[in-house]
Amino acid sequence: xxxxxxxxxAHRDSWLNSRTTPSQRLWIAVVAAFAAGLMPPGAWxxxxxxxxxxxxxxxxxxxxxxxxxxxxxxxxxxxxxPALTLPFSVPGETAFxxxxxxxxxxxxxxxxxxxxxxxxxxxAVTIVVSITRAADLLNALDAVPLPRLVKSSLALGxxxxxxxxxEYEQTSRAMRSRVGRASKFRxxxxxxxxxxxLFSRAHHRGxxxxxxxxxxxxTGQLPALRSAPRISPAWSAAILALLVAxxxxxxxxxxx
Amino acid sequence: xxxxxDGFLSATVSATTLASAVAVTAxxxxxxxxxxxxxxxxxxxxxxxxxxxAQTVNFPVAAGTSGHLLGGVLVAVIFGPWAGFLVMxxxxxxxxLIFADGGLTALGANILNIAxxxxxxxxxxxxxxxxxxxxxxxxxxxxxxxxxxVATVLTGVAxxxxxxxxxxxxxxxxxxxxxxxxxxxxxxxxTITGLIVWSLVRKRPDLVYGRRAAARAGxxxxxxxxxxxxxxxxxxxxxxxxxxxxxxxxxxxxxxxxADAATGPNAAPIADYSAWLPGVAGRLLAxxxxxxxxxxxxxxxxxxxxxRSASEG
Numbered sequence: 001x002x003x004x005x006x007x008x009x010a011h012r013d014s015w016l017n018s019r020t021t022p023s024q025r026l027w028i029a030v031v032a033a034f035a036a037g038l039m040p041p042g043a044w045x046x047x048x049x050x051x052x053x054x055x056x057x058x059x060x061x062x063x064x065x066x067x068x069x070x071x072x073x074x075x076x077x078x079x080x081x082p083a084l085t086l087p088f089s090v091p092g093e094t095a096f097x098x099x100x101x102x103x104x105x106x107x108x109x110x111x112x113x114x115x116x117x118x119x120x121x122x123x124a125v126t127i128v129v130s131i132t133r134a135a136d137l138l139n140a141l142d143a144v145p146l147p148r149l150v151k152s153s154l155a156l157g158x159x160x161x162x163x164x165x166x167e168y169e170q171t172s173r174a175m176r177s178r179v180g181r182a183s184k185f186r187x188x189x190x191x192x193x194x195x196x197x198l199f200s201r202a203h204h205r206g207x208x209x210x211x212x213x214x215x216x217x218x219t220g221q222l223p224a225l226r227s228a229p230r231i232s233p234a235w236s237a238a239i240l241a242l243l244v245a246x247x248x249x250x251x252x253x254x255x256x
Numbered sequence: 257x258x259x260x261x262d263g264f265l266s267a268t269v270s271a272t273t274l275a276s277a278v279a280v281t282a283x284x285x286x287x288x289x290x291x292x293x294x295x296x297x298x299x300x301x302x303x304x305x306x307x308x309x310a311q312t313v314n315f316p317v318a319a320g321t322s323g324h325l326l327g328g329v330l331v332a333v334i335f336g337p338w339a340g341f342l343v344m345x346x347x348x349x350x351x352x353l354i355f356a357d358g359g360l361t362a363l364g365a366n367i368l369n370i371a372x373x374x375x376x377x378x379x380x381x382x383x384x385x386x387x388x389x390x391x392x393x394x395x396x397x398x399x400x401x402x403x404x405x406v407a408t409v410l411t412g413v414a415x416x417x418x419x420x421x422x423x424x425x426x427x428x429x430x431x432x433x434x435x436x437x438x439x440x441x442x443x444x445x446x447t448i449t450g451l452i453v454w455s456l457v458r459k460r461p462d463l464v465y466g467r468r469a470a471a472r473a474g475x476x477x478x479x480x481x482x483x484x485x486x487x488x489x490x491x492x493x494x495x496x497x498x499x500x501x502x503x504x505x506x507x508x509x510x511x512x513x514x515a516d517a518a519t520g521p522n523a524a525p526i527a528d529y530s531a532w533l534p535g536v537a538g539r540l541l542a543x544x545x546x547x548x549x550x551x552x553x554x555x556x557x558x559x560x561x562x563x564r565s566a567s568e569g
Contacts, residue, residue: 029353030360037262037361038270041423075356079261085433089425110424117263122356129354137353147285149300149339153346156301157308164302164309172313188315192451195310195325199303199334199452200460206302213298222297 009130014062017131021229023140024236025128031240032057032124035247036117046250047116053246054123061131071126072119079118086111134158148221155222160205168198258326258408258441259351259366260415262359266422273418274364280372281345287338296339303335303343308350315448323444328374329382329404330449333396334456334463337379344371369414377486378407384483385554396457396464401450402554405442406490412438413489487554 020028032054039047058068087095090107097103129137138155171194179190210218265273288296307327314322327347332340348366351357358366382403389395416434420427457464 033262033360034270037265037359038267040267071356075261078259078357079263082261082264086425089429089433091426114263114424118261118359121262121359121361125353125360126356134354141349147281147342149285149288149297149342150281150346150349152297153300153304153343154350156298157304157346157350160302160305161308164305165312168309168313184316188447189451189455191313191315192448193455195313195448196452196455196459198309199306199330200456200463202302202306203299203334203463206299209302210296210298218297 009061009063009067014131015060016057016128017061019231019235020239021140021231021236022132022136023143024231024233025132026137026140026144028236028239028243029125029128031243032128033121035243036120036124039117039247039250040254041110041113043250043253046246046253047113047120049249050120050243050246051116053242054120054127057124057127061127063127063130068123068126068130071130072122075122075126076119079122080115083111083114083118086114152222156209160202164198164202167201168194171197258370258411258415258438259348259358260362260369260418262361264359264419264422264424265362265365269418269422270361270364272364273362273368277345277364277367277372280376281342281367284338284341284345284376288336288342300335300339300343300346303331303339304346307331307343307347311347315444317444323441323448325448325452326370326374326408326445327449328370329378329400329407329445330452332375332379333382333400333449333453337376340375340379341371344375347371365415365418369411369418373410373414373486374407377410377482378403380479380482381406381486382483384480384487387480393457393461394454397450397454400453401446404449405446406486408442408445409435409438409490410486412436412441 016025036047036050036054039050058065087103087107087110088098088101090104090110092104092106095103095105095108132140135158138158141151141154172191175190175194179186182190288300307325310325310327310330312324314324316322328340328344331343334340335343345367348358348370349363352360352363352366382399385399385402386395389399412434413431415438416431417427419425419434420430424430425433453464
């Protein structure tokens with residue numbers, strides 16, 4: 001197994017890709033997610049404007065709509081299912097009855113609002129992440145004030161996740177050939193035992209890698225292998241300003 | 257829904273949780289070195305990778321559904337609570353950024369719920385249980401299983417509180433729904449965690465964090481307090497459900513709108529509270545008894561496991 005599927009659209013030339021660096025794109029993703037996710041309730045016009053911005057972003061990033069839809073389909077159930085309980089749990093006047101359940105008007109509005117906010121936030125992050133190599137994204141995280149241990153965990157986690165995944169596949173295949181058709185409990189026990197092995201091997205590999213890195217002069221800082229391209233921050237600043245303006249527009253819309 | 261998506265939290269809750277998560281992460285980064293070698297970056301990186309690999313492994317439950325490991329208590333038991341917290345923080349960040357699982361505005365809340373309650377409080381519960389029941393190979397597996405179950409329910413409770421404070425739904429309903437869902441998820445998490453720790457403790461007892469010299473002195477008072485507090489919250493919830501099952505069902509029904517709509521959802525709770533007052537002492541007694549029973553039960557189960565020596569390495 002490899003990383004290729006994560007980076008499928010990262011090598012294409014697109015309007016967005018040629019005008020922003022990975023770390024600028026990381027900030028665009030964060031600000032877009034906050035603008036969408038924290039849009040005040042009732043700011044429908046601002047949400048509509050934000051939707052236009054996100055659709056323009058799909059075009060600017062040159063991601064095929066089908067691919068985006070497939071990636072979104074993976075994320076949508078995470079917010080759609082909890083949101084669908086809201087029409088029935090938020091108090092208010094009855095809008096319609098569904099069997100024994102009573103959906104309320106305010107509940108339906110709240111549900112729609114959350115679904116729109118979440119869809120826009122997830123779309124924005126998915127667009128930006130899809131056109132950025134995972135390794136570049138991790139390098140971009142270097143500028144974020146996170147503890148060094150978290151950063152190195154992220155970088156080495158990315159480096160070794162597929163190595164460990166392959167190792168799990170090997171031990172798991174060996175386990176299956178020994179266990180055969182097992183009862184559910186025995187299967188759980190066998191799988192847990194394989195996972196215990198995985199963690200024990202990961203622990204050892206970590207210590208070996210640590211020793212090897214120390215002998216190569218590791219001081220706790222992971223060097224970036226590729227330097228970020230030099231691109232003027234003007235375009236990124238403009239996009240960020242646009243996103244903040246749309247959010248402020250939403251706040252003003254609600255205040256009035 | 258262990259991970260809160262974007263769009264659910266209000267700006268206030270998002271900012272508050274993010275600020276607390278940053279503070280806890282900074283403190284954890286200072287403490288993580290305590291139980292590990294200096295500059296343990298590579299070990300934690302591999303732990304992060306292992307959690308990701310382990311989360312892709314499906315455990316078939318029933319009717320085509322399956323569960324997978326979340327891993328908070330497990331990494332805390334293997335790598336120590338602070339290191340485990342950092343590993344789970346890295347996992348939550350990647351899930352939000354690359355897999356769209358959990359929102360960026362909810363990142364602080366998700367770090368607190370999954371890494372904080374999973375690794376830190378989960379570990380405190382694990383140590384407390386071992387302190388109560390005595391150490392042993394099987395007891396470690398059982399204690400880890402119980403801790404993983406309780407920590408998972410707490411994750412649900414915390415998510416419910418955050419959603420309630422964000423004005424998504426009345427806090428009571430949000431907490432009830434999230435705790436209910438996690439009370440089921442917790443069975444899978446507890447079983448998987450317990451089986452892995454049990455297996456690990458037989459193969460490589462030296463890898464289980466409690467074995468190391470730094471931690472052998474016994475849990476500190478803070479750890480015991482956190483562990484007992486976490487246990488008490490979940491035990492209290494369980495005993496409330498058990499002691500007032502018909503009553504609370506009725507309340508959920510009225511909140512959901514089954515009950516007479518004419519009284520209005522705002523009038524109902526007040527009427528309920530006035531009906532409550534005479535029974536408060538009884539309820540309190542039931543709660544205390546329930547908590548005591550749950551504690552006794554968990555400690556008895558962990559203690560009943562035959563004590564196999566944990567001393568050989």
